Amino acid sequence: MASHMKGFFKEKKKLGISKAKSSKKSPKPKHSATCGSDVVQPPALVSHGSLDLQDEYDDKEEVLRQFDMNMAYGPCLGMSRLDRWNRANALGLHPPKEIENLLGASIVNSECLWDGRV
Amino acid sequence: MAVAPREVDSGNVLQRKQSMYISLDESFEIRKEMYRGQQYSQIYFARLHLMRTLLYSLLPTWKPHLPSCTVLGLEEGKECIIVGTLYKHMKLKPSILDEYSKERSSSPLVKPHNFMHSDDYLVLEDESGRVKLRGSVLLPSVYVTGIVVALHGKETGAGDFMVEDILEAGLPPQIKLPLNSGEDKYVVFVSGLSVGSSSANPLHFQLFVDHITGHLGDEKEQGIAAQIVQVVIAGNSVEFPRGLLNGQNLGSKDQSRLSEPIKELDILLTQVAAGIPFDIMPGTNDPANFSLPQQPLHRCLFPGSAAYNTFRSCTNPHSFELDNVRFLGTSGQNIDDLAKYSDGKSKLEFLERTLRWRHIAPTAPNTLGCYPFTDRDPFFIENCPHVYFVGNQEKYETSLIEGSDGQVVRLICIPKFAETGIAVVLNLRNLECHALSFGTHFSS
Numbered sequence: 001m002a003s004h005m006k007g008f009f010k011e012k013k014k015l016g017i018s019k020a021k022s023s024k025k026s027p028k029p030k031h032s033a034t035c036g037s038d039v040v041q042p043p044a045l046v047s048h049g050s051l052d053l054q055d056e057y058d059d060k061e062e063v064l065r066q067f068d069m070n071m072a073y074g075p076c077l078g079m080s081r082l083d084r085w086n087r088a089n090a091l092g093l094h095p096p097k098e099i100e101n102l103l104g105a106s107i108v109n110s111e112c113l114w115d116g117r118v
Numbered sequence: 119m120a121v122a123p124r125e126v127d128s129g130n131v132l133q134r135k136q137s138m139y140i141s142l143d144e145s146f147e148i149r150k151e152m153y154r155g156q157q158y159s160q161i162y163f164a165r166l167h168l169m170r171t172l173l174y175s176l177l178p179t180w181k182p183h184l185p186s187c188t189v190l191g192l193e194e195g196k197e198c199i200i201v202g203t204l205y206k207h208m209k210l211k212p213s214i215l216d217e218y219s220k221e222r223s224s225s226p227l228v229k230p231h232n233f234m235h236s237d238d239y240l241v242l243e244d245e246s247g248r249v250k251l252r253g254s255v256l257l258p259s260v261y262v263t264g265i266v267v268a269l270h271g272k273e274t275g276a277g278d279f280m281v282e283d284i285l286e287a288g289l290p291p292q293i294k295l296p297l298n299s300g301e302d303k304y305v306v307f308v309s310g311l312s313v314g315s316s317s318a319n320p321l322h323f324q325l326f327v328d329h330i331t332g333h334l335g336d337e338k339e340q341g342i343a344a345q346i347v348q349v350v351i352a353g354n355s356v357e358f359p360r361g362l363l364n365g366q367n368l369g370s371k372d373q374s375r376l377s378e379p380i381k382e383l384d385i386l387l388t389q390v391a392a393g394i395p396f397d398i399m400p401g402t403n404d405p406a407n408f409s410l411p412q413q414p415l416h417r418c419l420f421p422g423s424a425a426y427n428t429f430r431s432c433t434n435p436h437s438f439e440l441d442n443v444r445f446l447g448t449s450g451q452n453i454d455d456l457a458k459y460s461d462g463k464s465k466l467e468f469l470e471r472t473l474r475w476r477h478i479a480p481t482a483p484n485t486l487g488c489y490p491f492t493d494r495d496p497f498f499i500e501n502c503p504h505v506y507f508v509g510n511q512e513k514y515e516t517s518l519i520e521g522s523d524g525q526v527v528r529l530i531c532i533p534k535f536a537e538t539g540i541a542v543v544l545n546l547r548n549l550e551c552h553a554l555s556f557g558t559h560f561s562s
Contacts (some may be wrong), residue, residue, distance in 0.1 A: 078156025
């Protein structure tokens with residue numbers, strides 16, 4: 001688990017100095033995982049003056065993150081997940097229907113995993 | 119609609135001919151697009167996917183025996199086909215980062231008109247990676263960043279790709295026209311009117327307006343003018359006094375000076391609107407947005423002419439159909455940008471290249487400003503036009519090109535009217551083209 005420990009100690013910002021973030025539309029759930037595939041889990045970020053250690057993400061989010069990272073559907077940043085699904089559909093890429101259902105039905109993050117982080 | 123010329127002797131009223139007009143500008147209009155912070159990677163993805171699908175469908179007829187693979191999937195020495203977006207690395211291309219570079223001396227103080235250099239090289243890129251291209255088949259001077267092509271070749275020991283052959287998208291499919299049928303109907307193209315500039319002679323434009331509205335000449339001349347069914351004004355119709363725009367607040371006298379060119383243009387266009395349908399496109403110097411596709415000039419700028427139903431404000435690029443003849447063209451930014459980053463015999467050659475690459479503006483968004491579309495690339499040419507034009511060029515040039523599937527396209531370079539006094543006339547019946555030259559010299 002050494003790589004995850006690196007995540008804790010590497011990028012440590014002074015507490016109290018938080019980046020002035022532009023107010024986004026909906027409060028995003030804090031997603032920072034300490035387990036799961038390395039590909040979709042960014043290292044723990046210090047945001048809003050406190051260590052972001054919550055590993056709150058569920059299977060649904062995992063599926064959506066894999067969809068975000070899938071190169072076949074193009075870049076994910078700058079588009080909502082549904083828009084990207086619709087684009088993939090319109091271009092004839094046959095994105096899994098399951099993703100569309102997830103985005104419509106459940107309470108999931110509508111933006112990609114990098115949104116607000118880069 | 120009827121244009122009644124001032125009757126001198128005869129009691130005849132000449133009727134202007136009419137044509138069926140259909141606008142095809144929908145894909146160039148911004149409509150409900152909202153900027154969500156996306157970058158240009160989205161439009162590049164849309165372009166790559168669109169064109170790669172197209173090129174894959176052409177591979178079986180080109181080189182059916184060769185496998186295709188992604189850039190990352192290249193194996194050394196194995197002959198294959200890769201499809202991706204071209205990127206041209208140019209030494210002299212201006213970069214915003216040069217401002218921060220420590221060695222200031224390497225950047226020239228005087229910007230060259232053309233940024234080519236013998237050290238330029240091409241790179242092919244897809245989602246998986248990029249590879250440097252080698253070989254004499256692919257001349258960097260001909261190509262620019264943003265074109266999607268298929269390349270036949272193999273990976274070398276050095277990790278480059280040695281190109282043996284190239285496949286471009288080629289001319290898109292075209293609906294055949296029954297040429298040489300019907301009567302003579304003319305479309306007049308003009309661009310670079312530059313009303314308000316010191317070099318523009320208002321007499322030339324007035325002469326032009328008088329001619330096409332049938333106020334000049336005898337009955338025979340008027341008969342010819344009555345056959346003009348459409349006018350297309352391809353950009354740079356005004357030139358504002360830039361000296362006033364120095365960042366300071368304008369006094370009321372300066373404000374009225376600023377709006378004089380557009381008022382003058384409206385007065386002249388009202389004369390045109392009263393007699394003949396015309397399309398006006400925005401250009402680099404016009405009061406429209408900067409990045410392509412430029413949105414139509416607002417109607418409030420033309421209080422006089424916009425009252426007529428003959429007035430049509432259009433996007434740049436502009437596409438329309440007249441009596442089933444398909445037109446596509448721009449005000450010049452796309453071709454001028456190609457001239458800065460590649461080499462060609464003439465502007466006409468650049469025009470032809472964009473058609474064969476099936477993309478109006480391949481250098482957008484790299485060196486040509488464009489809107490960051492996410493799900494489409496409106497500059498991709500789906501249907502082959504019958505007439506493909508570009509405005510604001512140095513001189514009048516035209517040619518007729520043919521595609522591999524029997525497509526026939528009339529290419530037109532429309533010269534700047536303020537500098538040359540030349541407008542272009544096209545006959546819809548046979549796609550023949552000639553120049554209309556206006557001069558106001560007094561012979562001594």
